[in-house]
Amino acid sequence: MTSTSRSARTRALLQDAALRLFSEQGYDATTVEQIAREAGVSHMTFFRHFPTKDAVVLEDGFDPAIAAAVATAPTELLPLVRVCAGLRAVLTHVDLPGQEEVRLRVRIAVEHPALRAGTYAATEATQKAIAEVLVADGVSPFEARVASAAALAAVTVAVLEWCLSDRDDPMSSQLSAALDVLDGTARR
Amino acid sequence: MTSTSRSARTRALLQDAALRLFSEQGYDATTVEQIAREAGVSHMTFFRHFPTKDAVVLEDGFDPAIAAAVATAPTELLPLVRVCAGLRAVLTHVDLPGQEEVRLRVRIAVEHPALRAGTYAATEATQKAIAEVLVADGVSPFEARVASAAALAAVTVAVLEWCLSDRDDPMSSQLSAALDVLDGTARR
DNA sequence: ATCCTAATGTTAGTGGCTAACATTAGAATA
């Protein structure tokens, strides 16, 4: 009856237990042993599903696909502006589904230095992907990396801002505002 | 005779031993116990001088003072452009002294995910400082954070690029190029 | 010479994480 594989179910059980325990007692106060017990498995099983304790919190999911959108943005734009255009295209679409779960995860992550750091590290993959798209279209590797790094940094600030606030408007509006700062649309 | 305090000397011994061992055998393969032994102290002493194993590598030093420079940059510029101007002012000065030691440390840091992450985390303080300067001059908190985050991300890319290459020209030229991407001077 | 305090040492832990090996669950096949 359960259509999901055993592995996927265990993984979900672990993630649910972890997020619940983290928000109840805090990240540090929660032990992997505890999470595993709560999910009805051993601590080894935890580490077979998540490489580290951090990983349970740091799973963006919608990080890929961004590069693809950048690729379709007009080539004649300045690299930085083009990256912004690409980001805008994706981010305005992907907000409805797990917006609130993202908020929960980010709120947990913000509390803990190690998790904040992990968030930045997780962005690196996306940054690299975007840069590769630009390079493929003739932008210098260096400028490509600078532009994508700057744009993603801006996005990160926006996500943080939105997640830490209680606002009801979609995350996308916040993201849009952040990108405005970069590509000059906000010129007053 | 030794003018430096005992504490400072021990700290230096630990840092030297650590950097040497890290570059010889790698970060993971080097144990804190080993570093302490090499420096002639116990592992507890290590943790009294550095909060974590990472900290021996992640000490920028020239991270402060940046905010001050941003403060003196012309107020009428757009936030992002102004931050770039401030950064340019500082970074062209601070290159001669420990440029090569920075290179060594960054090279060690790049190898290890945890250290990469730590690098980003270390930047947060600087970002916050810059943002506060902008806010004090009337920029909205959100735009201030976005601008400083983006600019520092660009700087980080430049530092990485320079440290990983073998080029002889000063780091400042690389930094300048990165900032060009942001403030549009590079418009072709 | 004596004291006083900062710096260090010792010891005994906790918790994240791994390796090696044993075990089970459950789907496919007969």
Add this chain to the structure above:
DNA sequence: TATTCTAATGTTAGCCACTAACATTAGGAT
């Protein structure tokens, strides 16, 4: 239904970063 084969899990033992509590020393000030 019985068998088998493999992925998923369990057990155990251990390494290492990091901490707490308490004992000790070193070295300057008095």
